[in-house]
Amino acid sequence: MKQLILMRHAKSSWDYEVSDKDRPLLQRGINDAHLVSKTFKAHAPKLDFIYSSPAIRALHTSMIFVRNFDYDLAHFRVDKSLYDFSGDSVQRFVEQLDNGLETVALFGHNYAFTSLANAWGDQYIDNVPTAGLVHITFGVDDWSKISKGTTKQMVFPKQLR
Template sequence: MKQIILMRHGKSSWDYDVSDKDRPLKERGINDAHMVAKTFGLHAPAIDFIYSSPANRALHTSMIFMRNLEFDLSKYKVTNALYDFSGNSVEQFVKKLDNSLATVAIFGHNYAFTSLANTWGDQYIENVPTAGLVHITFGVDEWSKILEGTTKQMVFPKHLKK
């Protein structure tokens, strides 16, 4: 069985005159990432590896997630393939993952993550929000064979706020 955890970066700031890759998280994005990571961590499967887009907002979100889960940084890598908004590059990246990895978390962007959550999962999601997490399981043993899976869990900040 293969499991993918898709997590969209937290809310980013447009207050700075920087490139898209350099945009930082807003305070809300930081807080939401902590909240989602802590909630997911209560029932999280063992994660074999984590990959992140090189964009600052995705990197920061992944660091918050890993710190909350006390994740081993030696099982973390940044890859340009996840700086993708269509989902094509992310899908190709996932399908080429090493089959020794059973559970992988990836940090990236929309529209890619909403599209893939709907392609791979069995629950329609209008929009994966910032700091939103979607956990999907697949009944296959090879990443190249993932097609239709089961949406096991969705953790969105708005569902956690009182």
């Protein structure tokens, strides 16, 4: 069985004149990322690997998650294909994951994560909010064969405030 955790980056700031990839998190985003990661940790499966988009807002969100999980950075990598908004690149990335990995967490962006959560999960999500997490399980042993799975858990900041 394969398990995928999709976490959208936390709320970012538009107050700086920087490129899209360099936008930092707002304090609210930092707080929400802590809240969601600590809540998810209580029921989380063992994570085999974590991947993040190279955008600062996704990377910072993933580092909050890593710290709260006391996760080994040897099983963490930044991958440019996760800086994707359509979902096509993320889907190709997932389909090419090493089949030795059972449970993988991805940190990235919308519209990609809402689209994929709806394509792969069995519960419709209007919009994965910033710092929103969706945990999907698949009854297959090959990442290239994932299709419709089961949405096991959704953790959204608004539910926790």
